[in-house]
Amino acid sequence: MNEEPLLSVQGLEKHFPVTKGLLQRQVGAVRAVDGISFDVRKGETLGLVGESGCGKTTTGRLITRLIEPSAGKIVYAGQDITHMSQGRLRPLRRDVQMIFQDPYSSLNPRHTVGAIVGAPFRIQGIKTEQGTKKAVQGILELVGLNPEHYNRYPHEFSGGQRQRIGIARTLALKPKLIIADEPVSALDVSIQAQVVNLLEDLQGELDLTYVVIAHDLSVVRHISDRVAVMYLGKIVEIADRKGLYESPMHPYTNALLSAVPIPDPKRRKERERIRLQGDVPSPLNPPPACRFHTRCWKAQEICTQVEPPLETLAPGHQVACHFPENAPGLAGGLADGVSGGAASAGAVPAGTDPA
Amino acid sequence: MSFLELKDLRIHFPTDDGLVKSVDGLSFTLERGRTLGIVGESGSGKSVTSLGILGLHKGGRARISGEIWLDGEELVGASQEHVRTLRGKKMAMIFQDPLSAMHPFYTVGDQIIEAYRIHNDVSKKVARKHAIDMLGRVGIPQPARRVDSYPHEFSGGMRQRAMIAMALSCDPELLIADEPTTALDVTVQAQILDLMRDLQRDFDAALIVITHDLGVVAELSDDILVMYGGKCVEYGTSDDIFERPEHPYTWGLLGSMPRLDREPTERLMPIKGSPPSLINVPSGCAFHPRCAFEERTAGLAKVEVPELRETEGGHLVRCHLPAERRRAIWRNEIKPNLEAS
Ligand SMILES: Nc1ncnc2c1ncn2[C@@H]1O[C@H](COP(=O)(O)OP(=O)(O)OP(=O)(O)O)[C@@H](O)[C@H]1O
Ligand SMILES: Nc1ncnc2c1ncn2[C@@H]1O[C@H](COP(=O)(O)OP(=O)(O)OP(=O)(O)O)[C@@H](O)[C@H]1O
Ligand code: SF4
Ligand code: SF4
Ligand SMILES: [Mg+2]
Ligand SMILES: [Mg+2]
Numbered sequence: 001m002n003e004e005p006l007l008s009v010q011g012l013e014k015h016f017p018v019t020k021g022l023l024q025r026q027v028g029a030v031r032a033v034d035g036i037s038f039d040v041r042k043g044e045t046l047g048l049v050g051e052s053g054c055g056k057t058t059t060g061r062l063i064t065r066l067i068e069p070s071a072g073k074i075v076y077a078g079q080d081i082t083h084m085s086q087g088r089l090r091p092l093r094r095d096v097q098m099i100f101q102d103p104y105s106s107l108n109p110r111h112t113v114g115a116i117v118g119a120p121f122r123i124q125g126i127k128t129e130q131g132t133k134k135a136v137q138g139i140l141e142l143v144g145l146n147p148e149h150y151n152r153y154p155h156e157f158s159g160g161q162r163q164r165i166g167i168a169r170t171l172a173l174k175p176k177l178i179i180a181d182e183p184v185s186a187l188d189v190s191i192q193a194q195v196v197n198l199l200e201d202l203q204g205e206l207d208l209t210y211v212v213i214a215h216d217l218s219v220v221r222h223i224s225d226r227v228a229v230m231y232l233g234k235i236v237e238i239a240d241r242k243g244l245y246e247s248p249m250h251p252y253t254n255a256l257l258s259a260v261p262i263p264d265p266k267r268r269k270e271r272e273r274i275r276l277q278g279d280v281p282s283p284l285n286p287p288p289a290c291r292f293h294t295r296c297w298k299a300q301e302i303c304t305q306v307e308p309p310l311e312t313l314a315p316g317h318q319v320a321c322h323f324p325e326n327a328p329g330l331a332g333g334l335a336d337g338v339s340g341g342a343a344s345a346g347a348v349p350a351g352t353d354p355a
Numbered sequence: 356m357s358f359l360e361l362k363d364l365r366i367h368f369p370t371d372d373g374l375v376k377s378v379d380g381l382s383f384t385l386e387r388g389r390t391l392g393i394v395g396e397s398g399s400g401k402s403v404t405s406l407g408i409l410g411l412h413k414g415g416r417a418r419i420s421g422e423i424w425l426d427g428e429e430l431v432g433a434s435q436e437h438v439r440t441l442r443g444k445k446m447a448m449i450f451q452d453p454l455s456a457m458h459p460f461y462t463v464g465d466q467i468i469e470a471y472r473i474h475n476d477v478s479k480k481v482a483r484k485h486a487i488d489m490l491g492r493v494g495i496p497q498p499a500r501r502v503d504s505y506p507h508e509f510s511g512g513m514r515q516r517a518m519i520a521m522a523l524s525c526d527p528e529l530l531i532a533d534e535p536t537t538a539l540d541v542t543v544q545a546q547i548l549d550l551m552r553d554l555q556r557d558f559d560a561a562l563i564v565i566t567h568d569l570g571v572v573a574e575l576s577d578d579i580l581v582m583y584g585g586k587c588v589e590y591g592t593s594d595d596i597f598e599r600p601e602h603p604y605t606w607g608l609l610g611s612m613p614r615l616d617r618e619p620t621e622r623l624m625p626i627k628g629s630p631p632s633l634i635n636v637p638s639g640c641a642f643h644p645r646c647a648f649e650e651r652t653a654g655l656a657k658v659e660v661p662e663l664r665e666t667e668g669g670h671l672v673r674c675h676l677p678a679e680r681r682r683a684i685w686r687n688e689i690k691p692n693l694e695a696s
């Protein structure tokens with residue numbers, strides 16, 4: 001338990017400036033990631049879920065140092081890499097790799113599969129052309145592609161095969177930590193399952209650690225050991241899979257889970273649903289204090305004034321909410337003690353503006 | 356006669372690479388007040404079918420044959436002008452991407468007003484009031500103010516609502532929704548699915564929902580049609596498809612999907628390979644290169660296209676395996692694997 005995490009993120013922030021006019025005067029900032037902290041242990045899979053624009057991809061790009069953080073700290077294998085120079089970062093760069101969402105645009109259409117997957121070997125200059133070919137074919141086989149595909153071009157492959165090529169390219173670098181950003185969301189269900197199985201097999205064989213970013217809660221449950229839920233640039237809940245899916249504490253997590261359509265026609269009558277009103281507010285101007293209060297059916301006065309800290313409410317289960325659900329020993333007691341001004345926008349009927 | 360009936364519909368596109376058989380012999384019926392879900396992988400012909408019903412391939416290079424009967428009228432042979440007069444009032448469509456279906460330079464209200472006035476001889480003022488009503492019904496907050504907004508001023512969920520308002524403004528009898536929630540977040544998707552269910556009840560329209568998401572289909576549909584390579588491979592009630600599916604492709608779809616309502620199983624059961632080319636469609640059963648049960652048809656699947664046959668009470672399956680064999684496979688080999696380990 002007290003083994004040092006492979007990756008530790010502390011108070012990480014990314015604010016994108018919003019500029020206006022000829023002089024590019026800064027008029028505001030998109031608070032894409034706004035102070036998040038979490039650890040990833042060696043060999044585990046951490047799932048990162050949340051709705052569009054909540055900052056998942058930005059988090060991934062920060063961890064892989066593709067963009068500079070505005071504040072906070074990233075510690076990889078005990079080393080603070082937050083502001084490490086590109087030169088010093090180079091050996092670590094290979095360790096931490098990202099798999100991208102779009103299997104179509106992330107591969108150079110003019111390069112053969114052999115060139116794409118083999119590039120890391122050539123850059124490292126360690127191998128002869130024969131040796132490279134052999135190594136690449138080995139990796140192609142590992143990801144379930146035919147080694148004879150070596151001289152083919154990306155457009156000759158289906159979406160699932162292209163995603164495999166992207167995974168093969170990533171594996172060629174022998175990474176230890178892989179950030180997979182929506183690795184299956186562009187694929188058909190039948191192909192999604194192939195890629196999900198592949199990622200799981202590779203993890204076992206190559207001792208990989210994953211951060212899997214996805215908006216599909218069923219896929220995330222399937223592959224993750226622990227799951228972090230983001231809302232508007234913040235982590236609102238983080239727990240192991242069982243804790244998060246079986247006793248979710250944050251109202252937003254509860255709403256997300258109950259919104260997932262279940263492929264069982266019988267269940268549509270029985271299921272009790274939480275229906276949120278409105279859309280996710282803009283990260284340009286996020287609601288103060290608890291960012292979820294404009295849509296939360298449990299919101300009270302205090303939620304609009306005091307930001308709830310991310311606190312450990314059960315072993316390994318952290319939640320940022322004043323009135324959590326399913327919290328052991330709390331059982332709604334807190335909620336009863338506070339008489340708020342019922343700013344409960346979630347309870348407002350359809351047709352009124354929740355904002 | 357059914358309200359909507361497709362008979363052996365074929366929609367083929369000549370291209371430089373060959374003839375693309377996007378829809379290849381599709382037949383089904385749909386009554387008023389019922390919802391048909393069409394599922395299938397990318398490229399299976401779902402959108403081409405819906406555009407075909409609306410007559411939107413007319414005048415293009417598509418080769419269309421077969422019959423489409425809507426409320427006693429045949430549409431494949433009808434003129435482009437005539438079908439145009441039916442769009443909006445008789446039948447309407449909700450597209451996946453509302454931005455591409457709405458004009459960016461006109462306000463949402465003006466677009467609904469215009470659509471309404473094409474089919475209804477009313478003043479602008481009356482039409483405007485109707486537009487505000489419709490926006491309110493689909494849950495747009497402060498509709499009297501929002502009616503003058505431009506599409507880009509709406510969030511994704513609001514745009515989808517506005518498009519639904521536009522599609523429903525002339526009270527269509529047939530509504531086709533092509534991936535109506537695919538671009539939306541899950542909490543907003545849930546709102547839109549609720550809305551579509553309520554509206555269908557109020558308007559008593561016939562609804563076709565096209566999607567690749569079996570969850571969405573289960574939420575909305577009375578009947579389900581599973582498409583593969585331009586053909587229907589299985590058709591039945593929701594219960595038929597989810598409780599006693601008989602086609603190996605349907606089994607594959609169900610086995611590929613991680614589900615929140617079940618224990619997380621150790622492994623998913625994907626379908627091997629990838630979807631078929633529609634130019635060089637595999638011989639015989641188009642699914643045979645990916646089918647785990649192909650050997651059990653003694654080579655027949657490679658050479659002969661199986662027919663869509665009734666297995667029980669309106670449940671149709673396109674597979675050479677005898678019905679008893681399929682049911683035994685489902686019961687003994689597939690279903691136990693889908694349930695939690
Ligand atoms: N380079 C940038 N400049 C300005 N704003 C940005 C930039 N990159 C991202 N953003 C904004 O930051 C927020 C978070 O974006 P991000 O891409 O991380 O979201 P996400 O959770 O990955 O969403 P999705 O599920 O849609 O991929 C969004 O509001 C986005 O518009
Ligand atoms: N105008 C056209 N010319 C040539 N081929 C076409 C044309 N329109 C569609 N197709 C082809 O027809 C097939 C079916 O397309 P369709 O859009 O119906 O698929 P779909 O089932 O809706 O898929 P998706 O889930 O990706 O939307 C595809 O292979 C597509 O490339
Ligand atoms: S109860 Fe209050 S603190 Fe908790 S999520 Fe709702 S608004 Fe936020
Ligand atoms: S006909 Fe044969 S190949 Fe086709 S689905 Fe049935 S068993 Fe599989
Ligand atoms: Mg993203
Ligand atoms: Mg389509």
